[in-house]
Amino acid sequence: MKKSLGARPLVVPAPVFIIGTYDKQDRPNAMCVAWGGICCSRPPCVAISVRPATHTHGNLLEHKAFTLNIPSRGQLKESDYFGIASGKQENKFAATGLTPVKSDRVHAPYVREFPLVLECQVILNLQIGSHTQFVGEIADVKAEAEVLDDKERVDLAKVDPLIFSPDQHAYYTAGPWLAEAFRVGLELKHPGGRS
Amino acid sequence: MKKSLGARPLVVPAPVFIIGTYDKQDRPNAMCVAWGGICCSRPPCVAISVRPATHTHGNLLEHKAFTLNIPSRGQLKESDYFGIASGKQENKFAATGLTPVKSDRVHAPYVREFPLVLECQVILNLQIGSHTQFVGEIADVKAEAEVLDDKERVDLAKVDPLIFSPDQHAYYTAGPWLAEAFRVGLELKHPGGRS
Numbered sequence: 001m002k003k004s005l006g007a008r009p010l011v012v013p014a015p016v017f018i019i020g021t022y023d024k025q026d027r028p029n030a031m032c033v034a035w036g037g038i039c040c041s042r043p044p045c046v047a048i049s050v051r052p053a054t055h056t057h058g059n060l061l062e063h064k065a066f067t068l069n070i071p072s073r074g075q076l077k078e079s080d081y082f083g084i085a086s087g088k089q090e091n092k093f094a095a096t097g098l099t100p101v102k103s104d105r106v107h108a109p110y111v112r113e114f115p116l117v118l119e120c121q122v123i124l125n126l127q128i129g130s131h132t133q134f135v136g137e138i139a140d141v142k143a144e145a146e147v148l149d150d151k152e153r154v155d156l157a158k159v160d161p162l163i164f165s166p167d168q169h170a171y172y173t174a175g176p177w178l179a180e181a182f183r184v185g186l187e188l189k190h191p192g193g194r195s
Numbered sequence: 196m197k198k199s200l201g202a203r204p205l206v207v208p209a210p211v212f213i214i215g216t217y218d219k220q221d222r223p224n225a226m227c228v229a230w231g232g233i234c235c236s237r238p239p240c241v242a243i244s245v246r247p248a249t250h251t252h253g254n255l256l257e258h259k260a261f262t263l264n265i266p267s268r269g270q271l272k273e274s275d276y277f278g279i280a281s282g283k284q285e286n287k288f289a290a291t292g293l294t295p296v297k298s299d300r301v302h303a304p305y306v307r308e309f310p311l312v313l314e315c316q317v318i319l320n321l322q323i324g325s326h327t328q329f330v331g332e333i334a335d336v337k338a339e340a341e342v343l344d345d346k347e348r349v350d351l352a353k354v355d356p357l358i359f360s361p362d363q364h365a366y367y368t369a370g371p372w373l374a375e376a377f378r379v380g381l382e383l384k385h386p387g388g389r390s
Contacts, residue, residue: 001339001340002312002337002338002339003337003338003339003340003343003347004299004335004336004337005335005336005337005338005347005349006335006336007238007239007332007333007334007335007336008239008333008336009233009235009236009239009240009241009333010233010239010313010333010336010349011210011212011231011232011233011241011263011265011313012210012265012311012349012351012354012356012369013208013210013351013356013358013369014210014232014233015206015207015208015209015232017206034233035232035233035234035235035236036206036232036233036234037206037209037210037230037231037232037242038204038205038206038209038229038230038231038244038361039230039231039242039244039323039326039328040204040230040244040323040324040325040326040328041204041230041324041325041326042324042325043202043324044202044203044204044205045204045323045324046204046206047232047234047242047328049233049234049235068206070206070207073373076373076374076379077379077380077382077383078380078383079380080374080376080377080378080379080380081380081381081383081384082380083376083377083380084377084380084381084384085380085383085384085385089385090384090385095383095384095385096383104199116207117197118205118206124321126319126321128234128235128240128330129235129236129237129238129240130235130236130237131234131235131236133234133235133242133330135323135328137202138202138203138204138205139202140199140200140201140202141199141200141201141202141203141205142197142198142199142200143197143198143200144196144197144198145196145198148198149363152198152200153362153363154200154205154207154360154362154363155360155362155363156207156208156358156360156363156365156367157367159207161207161208162373163208163351163358163369163370164376165349165350165351166233167348167349167350168344168348168349168350168351169375169376169377170351170372170373170374170375170376171372171373171374171375171376171379172351172352172369172370172371172372172373173369173370173371173373174207174208174358174367174368174369174370175358175367175368175369175370175371176367176368176370177365177366177367178268178271178357178365178366178367178368179271179275179365179366180364180365180366181275181278181359181364181365181366182275182278182279182364183275184271184272184275184366185272185273185274185275185276185277185278185279185280186276186279187272188272188273188276188280188290188291189276189279189280189285189290190280190284190285190290
């Protein structure tokens with residue numbers, strides 16, 4: 001028997017994405033967001049949602065570009081800080097000692113020390129309610145060689161990303177590899193066979 | 196030095212969401228999606244992306260409602276199956292032995308055996324490219340009592356959700372609790388203090 005909890009913004013896992021943008025004077029900023037995810041395969045696109053009051057929101061409208069940086073467990077303190085300070089008041093790169101690097105493909109800075117980066121061009125934005133959703137087309141993915149497997153695929157265990165639990169306001173780590181996808185369920189498939 | 200991997204649809208963690216819908220004859224269907232996430236806090240909304248060729252896509256257009264069901268690690272096989280079989284060819288609830296339950300708040304079925312369910316009303320859809328994004332306003336969250344903590348918050352560790360790694364085509368588990376959010380980064384904040 002399920003208990004009704006009312007309407008809450010809640011899924012698990014939620015991600016921890018650090019959004020890199022430039023302001024009007026091309027000063028770099030970074031913000032932590034948990035509202036977002038991939039929204040299209042071809043072209044590859046990712047959606048992120050931010051409140052209009054944030055510094056990042058203005059930067060996104062100004063330059064129509066962002067980076068999505070995925071931190072490792074060891075970068076927890078900096079990532080959390082990116083979510084509680086405002087770029088309107090503080091130089092967040094200076095405060096953390098992290099290094100902004102101009103992207104090759106879009107007009108936005110990425111975080112050199114973070115292992116995985118998506119360079120994104122904003123193709124649309126949508127005011128939903130408290131948050132505006134920005135859809136970014138992924139122009140390039142950049143990764144440290146240490147987080148790739150032997151087929152040059154991004155290995156989740158090697159990235160060792162943070163995981164956010166919205167209802168608890170807590171961070172978790174990722175756990176062990178469990179199974180190959182699109183395989184373990186095949187035995188339930190109709191004898192018509194694998195499609 | 197980062198390596199350029201080209202444009203790929205990839206973030207970590209990606210979620211494993213089971214989307215419940217009814218077809219025109221009110222037959223229940225369930226589909227596995229990894230493209231999605233929360234997109235607004237007020238009203239609480241979640242975005243999911245599905246290809247137009249899927250049975251779920253037609254059902255979403257027909258009834259403008261879905262449930263988003265979050266499975267536990269023990270429901271891996273059924274969840275994977277929901278992503279490799281089509282409701283156009285197979286009765287996926289019958290194949291898995293799972294139980295569709297009519298939602299209280301929207302015209303869509305949820306999966307009784309899964310620990311966490313969001314009942315969602317579609318408020319808009321957006322054709323991006325290969326995928327259509329559907330934004331659902333969360334009308335209610337329902338959870339098994341066993342996945343709640345002592346403050347009635349959804350406890351990620353108790354849900355024990357699946358985590359998807361898109362580049363590897365692999366499932367992972369969640370790992371241990373790491374830190375309270377909006378706290379661990381405070382020490383980097385400007386002496387102006389906590390906002």
